[in-house]
Amino acid sequence: MKTGKELKPGTVIKLENDPWLVQKAEFTKSGRNSAIMKTKLKNLLTGYKTEIVYSADDKLEDVILDRKEATLSFISGDTYTFMDTTDYTMYELNAEDIEAVLPFVEEGMTDVCEAIFFEDRLVSVELPTTIVRQVDYTEGSARGDTSGKVMKPAKLKNGTELSVADFVEIGDWIEIDTRDGGSYKGRAKV
Amino acid sequence: MKASWDIFCSVVDNYGDIGVTWRLARQLVAEHQQGVRLWVDDMRAFVPLCPEADAGAARQWQQGVEVCQWPAQWSATEVADVVVEAFACKLPEGYLQAMKAREKPALWINLEYLSAEDWVSGCHGLPSMRPDGLKRMFFFPGFTPDTGGLLREADLLQRRHAFEQDPQAKQAFLQGLGVHAHSNARLISLFAYENTGLASWLDAMAAGTGPTHLLVPQGRIMGDLLHWLGIEQLPLGTVEQRGALTVQALPFVRQEDYDHLLWSCDFNAVRGEDSFVRAQWAGRPLLWHIYEQEEDAHWVKLNAFLDLYVKGLSPQAALAFTGLWHTWNAGADMAQSWNSVLQHWPEITAHARRWCLEQSLQADLAQALVLFYRNWI
Numbered sequence: 001m002k003t004g005k006e007l008k009p010g011t012v013i014k015l016e017n018d019p020w021l022v023q024k025a026e027f028t029k030s031g032r033n034s035a036i037m038k039t040k041l042k043n044l045l046t047g048y049k050t051e052i053v054y055s056a057d058d059k060l061e062d063v064i065l066d067r068k069e070a071t072l073s074f075i076s077g078d079t080y081t082f083m084d085t086t087d088y089t090m091y092e093l094n095a096e097d098i099e100a101v102l103p104f105v106e107e108g109m110t111d112v113c114e115a116i117f118f119e120d121r122l123v124s125v126e127l128p129t130t131i132v133r134q135v136d137y138t139e140g141s142a143r144g145d146t147s148g149k150v151m152k153p154a155k156l157k158n159g160t161e162l163s164v165a166d167f168v169e170i171g172d173w174i175e176i177d178t179r180d181g182g183s184y185k186g187r188a189k190v
Numbered sequence: 191m192k193a194s195w196d197i198f199c200s201v202v203d204n205y206g207d208i209g210v211t212w213r214l215a216r217q218l219v220a221e222h223q224q225g226v227r228l229w230v231d232d233m234r235a236f237v238p239l240c241p242e243a244d245a246g247a248a249r250q251w252q253q254g255v256e257v258c259q260w261p262a263q264w265s266a267t268e269v270a271d272v273v274v275e276a277f278a279c280k281l282p283e284g285y286l287q288a289m290k291a292r293e294k295p296a297l298w299i300n301l302e303y304l305s306a307e308d309w310v311s312g313c314h315g316l317p318s319m320r321p322d323g324l325k326r327m328f329f330f331p332g333f334t335p336d337t338g339g340l341l342r343e344a345d346l347l348q349r350r351h352a353f354e355q356d357p358q359a360k361q362a363f364l365q366g367l368g369v370h371a372h373s374n375a376r377l378i379s380l381f382a383y384e385n386t387g388l389a390s391w392l393d394a395m396a397a398g399t400g401p402t403h404l405l406v407p408q409g410r411i412m413g414d415l416l417h418w419l420g421i422e423q424l425p426l427g428t429v430e431q432r433g434a435l436t437v438q439a440l441p442f443v444r445q446e447d448y449d450h451l452l453w454s455c456d457f458n459a460v461r462g463e464d465s466f467v468r469a470q471w472a473g474r475p476l477l478w479h480i481y482e483q484e485e486d487a488h489w490v491k492l493n494a495f496l497d498l499y500v501k502g503l504s505p506q507a508a509l510a511f512t513g514l515w516h517t518w519n520a521g522a523d524m525a526q527s528w529n530s531v532l533q534h535w536p537e538i539t540a541h542a543r544r545w546c547l548e549q550s551l552q553a554d555l556a557q558a559l560v561l562f563y564r565n566w567i
């Protein structure tokens with residue numbers, strides 16, 4: 001069983017005997033210390049998509065999935081091809097299947113991802129908890145802050161925007177936490 | 191078309207749960223001719239809002255609503271056409287089983303908490319599918335047209351207007367509570383949780399240039415008030431004077447009379463959800479003591495509302511108003527922020543009227559729920 005709070009992209013739950021893939025999950029605090037999870041689900045049998053809301057403590061039946069290590073091979077339009085690192089099998093996914101991690105998927109990345117299979121079919125991919133990406137553009141340091149507490153916007157190679165420490169410069173490599181949608185963790189040693 | 195409704199209310203703390211559900215139940219009966227059963231797990235919280243009620247009765251009729259004690263051991267009951275689970279209170283397992291067995295599915299609505307945050311409109315009206323095949327719809331009250339709106343009786347603003355146009359009605363109401371305020375006193379109602387900032391606010395009002403008459407219905411703020419006054423108790427109706435400030439304790443009044451109190455005052459400090467909404471319908475400046483949440487989640491909600499509310503105020507007045515709300519909710523020193531608000535009093539007063547009018551142009555929550563059901567069947 002999984003609770004509503006535990007849903008995340010890549011989770012597959014069973015509803016009325018059908019497997020539904022969580023493509024997106026947004027956690028928000030409701031009133032009096034309760035919380036809700038807004039999800040975007042895809043029926044893995046029919047391809048039908050829908051938005052559903054769960055209370056954080058709702059109990060849901062999850063489907064046990066196979067997981068394998070995979071790396072991104074190449075991107076062609078909206079199609080992302082991943083390769084099984086053990087047997088070199090190629091698998092394709094559409095952009096919307098990996099919507100939640102898409103901002104941090106870019107050509108040439110070497111992260112060893114977790115490919116998620118349902119009945120031998122690749123349905124989603126999870127990135128490692130921490131990834132390293134290069135800053136493609138950011139303004140210069142405005143205040144000369146070195147504490148890391150003052151933040152400023154920055155862009156990655158694929159156009160993804162995020163907040164980074166004020167001292168980060170163009171070309172710097174940074175660590176990003178993928179669990180919370182991509183927050184800046186610190187400057188990476190490359 | 192008359193549908194049957196079961197509204198479930200679990201009283202967690204204070205009067206917010208029962209306040210909202212009792213108000214909704216009455217409105218569904220009175221304005222939409224629906225058949226409503228209100229299930230309450232703690233009748234003692236219901237009686238102050240409806241003094242005619244019998245806290246020991248398993249079942250009773252009040253103002254057209256069948257009010258039932260929600261028993262610890264659920265016994266078989268016919269499922270209504272519409273089932274409202276207020277504030278995710280968890281329906282009894284036996285009732286869920288009956289819902290599953292019902293030939294024609296019931297509309298199951300989770301009535302959520304009020305929030306002005308952006309995400310609310312994106313979640314309003316969305317379903318929640320359960321593994322057992324039951325489907326629950328999430329319904330969010332709110333301040334924008336893409337939400338479920340706010341509870342407001344159809345004639346509320348007309349009644350308020352009539353009350354305001356009738357000085358004798360106001361006088362009679364206040365006299366009925368034992369309130370004899372100075373004719374030029376600023377009348378303020380105070381309904382709040384415990385607040386360490388109260389003393390500084392009372393100091394500021396006591397040191398003010400004009401008289402202020404503070405009316406305090408029985409509630410959790412009373413301890414802080416007595417501490418500031420330096421007395422052990424403040425019997426209902428008695429008056430304490432400190433400088434320019436007169437303080438008077440009031441009984442906990444029924445919902446209709448609380449509206450009259452809000453309409454009688456120049457400024458209303460309120461708390462939680464139900465009194466917060468009613469203070470907005472009063473069209474007077476207000477101060478909201480929000481329910482404190484873990485990880486400071488309440489600050490996000492407070493600021494989301496302020497962002498909406500202060501639109502249309504001058505930057506100076508918006509700053510003063512926001513500052514007062516922040517100070518109050520932080521339990522900090524109120525003197526400066528109160529005096530800042532006083533400097534913008536006419537503008538903030540006119541704005542409260544305008545905000546009320548704007549909000550009244552939207553469908554009210556009961557109406558939206560009835561429409562939601564009609565569209566669903």
